[in-house]
Amino acid sequence: MIPEFSHLLAILSAGLMLYSSLIGIVNHTSDKSHKLRQLTHNTFNAAAFFLFLSFAVYIYLAIQDDFSVAYIASHSNSDLPIFYKVSSIWSAHEGSMFLWITFLVGWLWLFINHTKNDHEFFELIIIFSAILIFGFLLFLLATSSPFERILPVTPLNGADINPVLQDPALAIHPPMLYLGYVGFAIPFIYIISFLINGNFAFEWHREIKSWSLFAWAFLTAGIGLGSWWAYYELGWGGYWFWDPVENVALMPWLAATAFTHSMHALNKSKVLKSWTLFLGLSVFTLSLFGAFIVRSGVIDSVHSFANDPERGLFLLIFVALITLFALTILVIRMPKLYNNKTVVSGSKESYLSLNNILMVTSIFSIFIGVMYPLIYETFNSNSVSVGPPFYNTIFAPLIFIAAIIISISINSSWQRTNDLKKIFKRFFVPGILSVLSTYFIYTSSLYNLSLLQAIGFFSGFLIIFSYLIVMFNKLFDKVYLNWPSTISHLGFGLLLLSIAANSTFSIEKNLKMNINDSFEFGSSKLTFNNIQFGNEDNFERIRASLLFIENGKIFQLTPEKRRYFTRGQITSETDIKSTFLKDIYINIGEQIEDNSWTFRLQLNYFIKWIWFSIFLMTFGILMRFFVRAQ
Amino acid sequence: MQFLRYSLLIIPLVIIIFFGFIILNENNAREFVPIEMTKFSSTTLDNKNIKNSDLPDTYFLNVWASWCITCKIEHPFLLNLKSNGIDIVGLNYKDTKSKALGWLKELGDPYSISIFDYKGDIALDMGVTGAPETFLVKNGKIVMHHLGELNQEIWEQKFEPHL
Numbered sequence: 206m207i208p209e210f211s212h213l214l215a216i217l218s219a220g221l222m223l224y225s226s227l228i229g230i231v232n233h234t235s236d237k238s239h240k241l242r243q244l245t246h247n248t249f250n251a252a253a254f255f256l257f258l259s260f261a262v263y264i265y266l267a268i269q270d271d272f273s274v275a276y277i278a279s280h281s282n283s284d285l286p287i288f289y290k291v292s293s294i295w296s297a298h299e300g301s302m303f304l305w306i307t308f309l310v311g312w313l314w315l316f317i318n319h320t321k322n323d324h325e326f327f328e329l330i331i332i333f334s335a336i337l338i339f340g341f342l343l344f345l346l347a348t349s350s351p352f353e354r355i356l357p358v359t360p361l362n363g364a365d366i367n368p369v370l371q372d373p374a375l376a377i378h379p380p381m382l383y384l385g386y387v388g389f390a391i392p393f394i395y396i397i398s399f400l401i402n403g404n405f406a407f408e409w410h411r412e413i414k415s416w417s418l419f420a421w422a423f424l425t426a427g428i429g430l431g432s433w434w435a436y437y438e439l440g441w442g443g444y445w446f447w448d449p450v451e452n453v454a455l456m457p458w459l460a461a462t463a464f465t466h467s468m469h470a471l472n473k474s475k476v477l478k479s480w481t482l483f484l485g486l487s488v489f490t491l492s493l494f495g496a497f498i499v500r501s502g503v504i505d506s507v508h509s510f511a512n513d514p515e516r517g518l519f520l521l522i523f524v525a526l527i528t529l530f531a532l533t534i535l536v537i538r539m540p541k542l543y544n545n546k547t548v549v550s551g552s553k554e555s556y557l558s559l560n561n562i563l564m565v566t567s568i569f570s571i572f573i574g575v576m577y578p579l580i581y582e583t584f585n586s587n588s589v590s591v592g593p594p595f596y597n598t599i600f601a602p603l604i605f606i607a608a609i610i611i612s613i614s615i616n617s618s619w620q621r622t623n624d625l626k627k628i629f630k631r632f633f634v635p636g637i638l639s640v641l642s643t644y645f646i647y648t649s650s651l652y653n654l655s656l657l658q659a660i661g662f663f664s665g666f667l668i669i670f671s672y673l674i675v676m677f678n679k680l681f682d683k684v685y686l687n688w689p690s691t692i693s694h695l696g697f698g699l700l701l702l703s704i705a706a707n708s709t710f711s712i713e714k715n716l717k718m719n720i721n722d723s724f725e726f727g728s729s730k731l732t733f734n735n736i737q738f739g740n741e742d743n744f745e746r747i748r749a750s751l752l753f754i755e756n757g758k759i760f761q762l763t764p765e766k767r768r769y770f771t772r773g774q775i776t777s778e779t780d781i782k783s784t785f786l787k788d789i790y791i792n793i794g795e796q797i798e799d800n801s802w803t804f805r806l807q808l809n810y811f812i813k814w815i816w817f818s819i820f821l822m823t824f825g826i827l828m829r830f831f832v833r834a835q
Numbered sequence: 836m837q838f839l840r841y842s843l844l845i846i847p848l849v850i851i852i853f854f855g856f857i858i859l860n861e862n863n864a865r866e867f868v869p870i871e872m873t874k875f876s877s878t879t880l881d882n883k884n885i886k887n888s889d890l891p892d893t894y895f896l897n898v899w900a901s902w903c904i905t906c907k908i909e910h911p912f913l914l915n916l917k918s919n920g921i922d923i924v925g926l927n928y929k930d931t932k933s934k935a936l937g938w939l940k941e942l943g944d945p946y947s948i949s950i951f952d953y954k955g956d957i958a959l960d961m962g963v964t965g966a967p968e969t970f971l972v973k974n975g976k977i978v979m980h981h982l983g984e985l986n987q988e989i990w991e992q993k994f995e996p997h998l
Contacts, residue, residue: 279904355908483843490847503857517858525851532847536840576850583857 212352214259219342221252226335253314292376299351309387329398374434382427386492388420393489422826429819453495463564470554551622556614608664612671639666661705668698693825699818710810903966913945
């Protein structure tokens, strides 16, 4: 009964969305009455309310262990804590799509009720929001319904959530990412409405700036959490793998970064009009592309859901229609958007434009990396994979140039050119400091620094020194300092530095050890003490106990292997001990014939600094809402 | 400039057509290559010894377990197949005998023979990734392998052409 109620509410919501868009279209193309506009708006609000209610009821079903619902039965379990019963909703395709749509409705509902309704194209915004939501609800209900039931035989116990998903980071990471992805539906719909409305003098960017920044912050945090989860829970031992699904999340992020920066230039200097519009459309388009890649099954990845051609085709057609519709309008309107203001070379906006080009280049490169194996497989019988060397080689020079441009642009000004001498003088100090620091690492370390790593160090140092100098000047001069920007960029510089340091200093050893064996390297020693077998409520475990001794400091390490009863799945529980600079990371492998065990020991330097720098970047973006910009 | 503007439309269009091509070809492109059926020697749920030669020339092999929810969903369909005279061999996967027998007693037994694979060794050799999965074996060769729920649509699409 209650599951049908939730199902019915979702259907009702879809119907009302369609109804709202139809009244809106009729009214907009005919007499534009105020009453009908109010009706469009109210219907939209009612539809949104029904969907929220439907999702709330669904959460209730998950908490109550209603295993007559097939999706809940196959992804949850009565023994799970409530927290994981709720997060099991987004542990597979149907439920996560439901969450995705609920967030989409949430954002658009907030936005629509937040803008003034005497707005020029208020009605258009509602119409397009309603159409977009209707399309996705149709996709959910027709091809991926989470409401299907197992009747009359209801299972007593659920099949359990996938054990690797029983982790707080995973419970938070998809919702964060989704909030970021769908948040960009606001600029998308706003821009389409603006273009159709046709009053190009209207300053469209003012109203959606904060919304975009908010979504951007969610996207940044979501990607960071995903990376953190892969490191701690999946036992991947690294922070980024250029997995197709990571790539399709990075593309909208880069587009969002380009978009928010370009919007800033538009705001300050009234340049880059059609370019910003294009970027605004492309962020959400790339998010949809990502959703298509993950949910259609065209690519195999840890993240991808089960392969279903019907779903893939529906999504492809719908995403294609949205994308082509948006781009067609842009192409038609573009000549009218002609801007007589051009970018002054040497001004702040000119540097912003250059970095925008670099960001679009990197999006394009990732896109090629994602597409190439697909194209190759289509025309050949065997397959290829595009791995980290491709991305590292492409990204290093782009980041090198970007870092120099960031450093120069700090001291440039809007709409005015600065003479080269002054720029050179300002660039000189951080430039020299960065070269010296990189050289210092090169000579003092025992490691061979590759060119790519050197570039990483230099770029990171350059950005950090440039901003530190500006902050230092602030102490003596009453100069204006853009705190949010400074913190975010310091975060970015630290990110580059941490990535370079991580790849330079980290050590990985695959060891084969018997009990009481020791392994020595440098000033450290690893001893394998014993191994224990045991049973827990829902899994059996093998736990090894090891001692890692370094410069007199002792770390006790107990990596585990678990076999979960309900699914028979085997997971590896890494043990990690952190110090200020590094993580000692150990994984237990297989037992081999002579009774010894294999271990993977990793000393991961600066990996925590990577999460910290992503936190700084997110914090900087959010700071915008609390610090008044000048 | 004109060309640049229209390329904004042409490039996505090409990508969309490409993906349409991939999705529509999904079924044809991944044609199943027959492989040798695993040699095994085990016991049935009713404690008889069983090996390959005890099985008929052509049979369906369904991997299932009492802990598997999707198995419960596809169960009525298997019973339906049995009533149409189709021979299904069950491979009980990582389960306990009492639970498995209880399930068959409660829900009905669609299998002519039920092999008991407690450790999942036979399944592992056959390339099983989880339950349920269904195989079609003809003269000692696996000619079709389906992962996940078996229903009328998949039956018609994947298995019926081989009969």
